[in-house]
Amino acid sequence: MLKAEIALSDLAHTPTSCPDATIVFGASRIEPYRHALLETLLVVTDGQWFVVVRERLKQKSASCGSGTQHVDSHRFADLHRECLMWPLDYVMVEVAQAGCRMKLRAGALGCAPVYCRTTSDRLSVSWDFADFLARPLMPDLELAARYLGLGSTYSAQHLCAGITVLTERATLYVEPGQARYQYPNPVESRPASPGAASGTLEEFEEILCRTIDTRPLSGDMIAIELSGGLDSATVAAAATQLYGPVASKGILVDGEQRQAQRDRRDNIGRLLGLEDETVDIDAYPPSLDLRSGARPEYPNAELYLEAFDFLWSRAHAQGRKTLFTGVGGDELYPRYRDEGGGTRSPSSLVANARHRAEAILTPAALEAARTVRGMDAPASPVPVSALVASLCQAPHLLRHGLWPVNPLSHPRLVEFCHGLPPDKRHGREMSRQYLHGRLGDQVFRKDYVKETFAGVLPKLISQQHETLVAQLSECALADFGLVDRRAALALLDEVATTRADAPAAPLIAFLWLERFVRQLR
Structure with a gap:
């Protein structure tokens, strides 16, 4: 949500706001991401100041709007408290001029994470990791090993040593000579008891629409990532209910599911009045080229x-x-442990994939991959899948001038759906009921098969097998002592031959990380 280059000694200066909303103090500057859905507020009082970049609210509060306010200490405290309680996402810089101390805080939604690099006298911040690639970087070998072992990925610790991710609700404290990162308190998990929530369709619809309508939007501002599945259709139905016709964009998969996906998209678009546009995955296939190109590679890859x-x-x-997007829908309707069968468990596939992943690691990397994951961010009000999706997509979306909104991962909707009784939670029944009212009961039958991209990359790997083998004659991850190159090539051969899911997952993680670290050399 912002970029900043700050010499800590400049924090003693009183800041000024430029016409383009850039905040200047001494030779330092804070550059808010400029977007119609964001506002920047600078508040100054004796000896301290703060600047916040945040999502705009449809219902304006006392401090809503961009600009600068010079206030007394009581008003400063009120505005500061209001910013900390802001119901949408934000990034906030707080400064105490005495001692040149500062805090960098993040809101709870994790829409557009920022990355930080601190030295003894300087702080660099950016929503775009590519801004750090001009300086020398080294991979964090322990975290890279965990990534290759298909371990957890949402953490303040970054795949590049010296870079910190400001995770949701976290705070980075900085003063001359030292920096300290503080995670927030974890959100307590409260599994629902049957009947704990009334769970009416009207309540679901009201909460869903309210999470969308909190921002000042109109139909001509919105595009929807429409896959043809139940989650994105739920978001599309709510958006059109509020704003009328909107645009929808989606990728068509190949193979047996293609026609069913196309038919669902056509029905959803016709019934909701969407301005729909699709692209065939074969027309824009993922690149497997391991050579460093003109495009920067990101550690959390889309x-x-x-x-x-x-x-x-x-x-x-x-x-x-x-x-x-429909991000977060997979976690919206959990099946709790005491509720028995009927759920498709991926545990055996995941275990198989992790076994294959560990087989290509060196002994030192394997030990690191299996260590306790104490570095992971604590439980949050937003599903971790949505937070990881933001790490993957947000920089690219912001480069295109698009602000991401994931209604199905909003904490209020998550809390409501997690508290539903089993008969309204299993099989995503509440979303089905909502869509039946908007689309009829023929678009999403209970036996519908969800579209998947699972076969795309194994097919491409098989087609480009010889090229990949040639490009892996030199392997950066092997040079760093993380991967056994012969084992990695054996895994590549297996995927090229079988196109199976279990070996494909660790191979894809290996290829994407290999491409990323090559640009650091």
Whole structure:
């Protein structure tokens, strides 16, 4: 949500706001991301000041709006408290001029994470990791080993040593000579008891629509990432209910599911009045080229960036300002341990994939991959899948001028759906009921097969097997002591031959990390 280059000695200066909303103090500057859905507020009082970049509210509060306010200490405290309680996302810089001390805080939604690099006298911040690539970087070998072992990925610790991710609700404390990171308190998990929530369809609809309508939006500002599945259709139905016709964008998969996906998209678009546009995954396939190119590579990779880039560019060219997604839908309706069968458990597939992943690691990397994950961020009000998705997509979306909104991962909706009785939670029954009212009961039958990209990359790997083998004659991850190159090539051969899911997952993680670290050399 912002970029900043700050010499800590400049914090003693009183800041000023430029016409473009850039905050200047001494030779330092804070540059808010400029977007119709964001506002920047600078508040100054004796000896301290803060600047916040935050999502705009549809219902304005006392401090809503961009600009600068010079206030007394009581008003400063009130405005500061209001910012900390802001119901949408924000990034906030707080400064105490005495001692040149500062705090960097993040809101709870994790929409557009920022990255930080501190030295004894300087802080650099950016929503775009590519800004740090001009300086020498080294991979954090312990975290890279965990990544290759398919371990957890949402953490303040970054795949590059010296870079810190400001995770949701976290605070970075900085003063000359030292910096300290503080995670927030974990959100307590409260599994529902049957009947703990009344769980009416009207309540679900009201909460869903309210999470969307909190921002000052109109139909011509919105694009929806529409896969053809139940989650994105739920978001599309709510958006059109509030704003009328909106644009929708989606990628068509190949294979047996293609026609069913196309038919669902056509029905959803016709019934909701969407301005729909699709791109075939075969027209913009993911690149497997391991050579460093003109495009910066990111540690949290969007696997199908080429196709999404085309659609996001189209949305921007059409004047759309925000992208709505169905991210978070997979975690919206959990099945608790005491509720028995009927759920498809991926545990055996995951265990198999992790076994394959560990087989390509060196002994030292394997030990690191199996260590206790004490570095992970604590439980949050937003599902971790949505937070990781933001790490993957947000920099690219912001480059296209699109602000991400994930209604199904909003804490209020998550809390409501997690508290539903089993008969309204299992099989995503509440979303089904909502869509039946908007689309009829024929679009999403209980036996519908969800679209998947699972076969895309194994197919490409098989087709480009010889090229990949040649490019892996030199292996950066092997040079760093993380990967056994022969084992990695054996895994590549297996995927090229079988196209199976279990070996494909660790191979894809290896290929994407290999490409990322090559640009650091």
